[in-house]
Amino acid sequence: xxxxxxxxxxxxxxxxxxxxxxxxxxxxxxxxxxxxxxxxxxxxxxxxxxxxxxxxxxxxxxxxxxxxxxxxxxxxxxxxxxxxxxxxxxxxxxxxxxxxxxxxxxxxxxxxxxxxxxxxxxxxxxxxxxxxxxxxxxxxxxxxxxxxxxxxxxxxxxxxxxxxxxxxxxxx
Amino acid sequence: xxxxxxxxxxxxxxxxxxxxxxxxxxxxxxxxxxxxxxxxxxxxxxxxxxxxxxxxxxxxxxxxxxxxxxxxxxxxxxxxxxxxxxxxxxxxxxxxxxxxxxxxxxxxxxxxxxxxxxxxxxxxxxxxxxxxxxxxxxxxxxxxxxxxxxxxxxxxxxxxxxxxxxxxxxxxxxxxxxxxxxxxxxxxxxxxxxxxxxxxxxxxxxxxxxxxxxxxxxxxxxxxxxxxxxxxxxxxxxxxxxxxxxxxxxxxxxxxxxxxxxxxxxxxxxxxxxxxxxxxxxxxxxxxxxxxxxxxxxxxxxxxxxxxxxxxxxxxxxxxxxxxxxxxxxxxxxxxxxxxxxxxxxxxxxxxxxxxxxxxxxxxxxxxxxxxxxxxxxxxxxxxxxxxxxxxxxxxxxxxxxxxxxxxxxxxxxxxxxxxxxxxxxxxxxxxxxxxxxxxxxxxxxxxxxxx
Numbered sequence: 070x071x072x073x074x075x076x077x078x079x080x081x082x083x084x085x086x087x088x089x090x091x092x093x094x095x096x097x098x099x100x101x102x103x104x105x106x107x108x109x110x111x112x113x114x115x116x117x118x119x120x121x122x123x124x125x126x127x128x129x130x131x132x133x134x135x136x137x138x139x140x141x142x143x144x145x146x147x148x149x150x151x152x153x154x155x156x157x158x159x160x161x162x163x164x165x166x167x168x169x170x171x172x173x174x175x176x177x178x179x180x181x182x183x184x185x186x187x188x189x190x191x192x193x194x195x196x197x198x199x200x201x202x203x204x205x206x207x208x209x210x211x212x213x214x215x216x217x218x219x220x221x222x223x224x225x226x227x228x229x230x231x232x233x234x235x236x237x238x239x240x241x
Numbered sequence: 242x243x244x245x246x247x248x249x250x251x252x253x254x255x256x257x258x259x260x261x262x263x264x265x266x267x268x269x270x271x272x273x274x275x276x277x278x279x280x281x282x283x284x285x286x287x288x289x290x291x292x293x294x295x296x297x298x299x300x301x302x303x304x305x306x307x308x309x310x311x312x313x314x315x316x317x318x319x320x321x322x323x324x325x326x327x328x329x330x331x332x333x334x335x336x337x338x339x340x341x342x343x344x345x346x347x348x349x350x351x352x353x354x355x356x357x358x359x360x361x362x363x364x365x366x367x368x369x370x371x372x373x374x375x376x377x378x379x380x381x382x383x384x385x386x387x388x389x390x391x392x393x394x395x396x397x398x399x400x401x402x403x404x405x406x407x408x409x410x411x412x413x414x415x416x417x418x419x420x421x422x423x424x425x426x427x428x429x430x431x432x433x434x435x436x437x438x439x440x441x442x443x444x445x446x447x448x449x450x451x452x453x454x455x456x457x458x459x460x461x462x463x464x465x466x467x468x469x470x471x472x473x474x475x476x477x478x479x480x481x482x483x484x485x486x487x488x489x490x491x492x493x494x495x496x497x498x499x500x501x502x503x504x505x506x507x508x509x510x511x512x513x514x515x516x517x518x519x520x521x522x523x524x525x526x527x528x529x530x531x532x533x534x535x536x537x538x539x540x541x542x543x544x545x546x547x548x549x550x551x552x553x554x555x556x557x558x559x560x561x562x563x564x565x566x567x568x569x570x571x572x573x574x575x576x577x578x579x580x581x582x583x584x585x586x587x588x589x590x591x592x593x594x595x596x597x598x599x600x601x602x603x604x605x606x607x608x609x610x611x612x613x614x615x616x617x618x619x620x621x622x623x624x625x626x627x628x629x630x631x632x633x634x635x636x637x638x639x640x641x642x643x644x645x646x647x648x649x650x651x652x653x654x655x656x657x658x659x660x661x662x663x664x665x666x667x668x669x670x671x672x673x674x675x676x677x678x679x680x681x682x683x684x685x686x687x688x689x690x691x692x693x
Contacts, residue, residue, distance in 0.1 A: 135613075
């Protein structure tokens with residue numbers, strides 16, 4: 070087994086990236102999203118990042134089951150570019166969001182690079198006289214690139230991922 | 242025309258004219274109730290696929306005309322469709338979406354039912370009236386009058402009488418054939434989960450958009466532009482590549498829609514939008530290793546000639562009125578559930594082609610995410626349109642909805658239908674309203690209304 074090797078790697082990277090560092094980073098990320106700085110948000114991701122909102126609780130793979138959102142880096146760039154397009158009708162009027170991110174914990178290392186942070190979030194989205202409430206668990210796989218923290222994978226498990234929903238446009 | 246006008250056949254007929262319909266057909270709760278009775282509770286309605294209930298005891302729950310049903314594979318492998326209600330005090334018996342059961346038991350007083358709905362046992366059964374008898378059909382979970390499948394696609398009719406499923410499908414059964422014939426082993430499996438969308442709008446709006454070849458260039462311009470500007474050198478695991486290709490396709494110029502795509506319509510409101518077959522497209526597609534492996538698998542199982550025939554069928558959305566839309570090229574299926582006059586839920590499914598390369602289903606999933614995904618860059622703009630139509634109908638503006646594009650330029654189709662002059666014709670909407678008239682008041686068409 071690779072447990073001891075993985076534990077070592079975890080300690081090393083966690084040594085560089087403390088839980089406090091991660092908290093600060095995730096709160097900053099939420100702020101960028103709430104303020105609509107989607108380009109700056111995109112810049113937080115690695116060149117081969119994946120962004121994933123499963124459609125089933127505990128979904129194992131984005132490739133054998135549909136997802137509310139599943140973007141490789143190429144599609145994530147297109148998603149963000151669309152958000153800036155003045156003719157994005159599903160954002161006319163624009164949504165306003167407010168997020169709370171909390172309950173941060175470091176997930177024991179899974180042998181991959183970087184650290185995995187688990188957190189809870191709640192997001193209120195207001196648009197056209199209607200307010201929607203989303204809540205769920207988020208996993209961030211964070212890596213250090215030079216002096217910067219970058220997101221390699223972000224997975225958002227909504228508590229109501231299998232409910233009938235109207236369109237989801239603003240990223241979680 | 243105010244909503245208080247009583248809905249006689251004459252009033253209804255005036256609301257639907259050859260090239261325009263009154264907005265009231267989308268907004269009047271009373272008309273919606275009539276549609277539930279006269280369309281959804283009387284004709285054939287798609288409920289699911291046999292692969293969802295392969296073994297005895299397998300079941301899933303659904304709704305038809307808003308009524309909860311259980312569709313279950315019985316002990317002798319027959320398919321039963323039961324009203325999901327206990328015969329005792331009326332509680333819904335099956336409360337999970339799907340599963341496998343030996344029997345159904347009500348959680349209230351424990352009445353237990355066989356898989357075909359007959360009452361099996363009643364606890365404390367000495368206390369009921371003298372004539373109480375578990376063999377009395379009135380003590381059963383009631384069976385839906387008609388349930389039948391066509392090549393694995395299960396339809397029910399809540400009416401005991403009416404045209405047969407074959408008559409109902411007519412030539413459009415060829416779109417269901419095309420779903421199945423694409424599987425090298427000749428079998429389909431529902432797989433990959435379900436998307437469920439909801440919008441604040443009438444159910445008819447959804448089908449009216451699915452074959453609308455004139456809207457992508459406008460409605461989807463934000464995703465078209467974003468996809469066109471995307472750098473293809475950026476990392477993709479394949480998912481983004483398929484999504485971006487599809488978004489760019491939506492940006493095809495009007496000349497493409499008008500010259501290379503067609504719209505075909507058939508009796509009972511059915512229609513499909515399709516590419517004209519073009520060998521060049523097929524040759525280009527052979528550059529894709531997955532597609533090549535798939536075609537080889539088809540040829541190995543079905544031979545050269547049958548493979549060629551299947552590949553020449555290039556249908557996009559096939560709509561089987563009133564609640565089903567399928568897309569055979571990417572193995573997608575959508576079911577429309579009307580909830581209220583201004584509220585609709587749509588469930589979407591993917592199919593795995595037995596005998597096709599694994600990668601092909603991965604592509605099906607990527608395609609579903611972009612075309613049917615709740616967070617898709619494309620579908621979200623369609624949902625916005627559906628919501629906005631409802632907002633627009635609330636105004637005191639135009640009373641009539643125009644559906645006259647291509648009117649009087651239709652041409653007959655050799656299979657008994659009508660074909661639009663080109664794919665941007667609104668013939669498929671007029672065709673659905675022909676069926677609507679037939680179901681709603683026996684079709685006494687545009688008599689007085691035409692002159693109004």
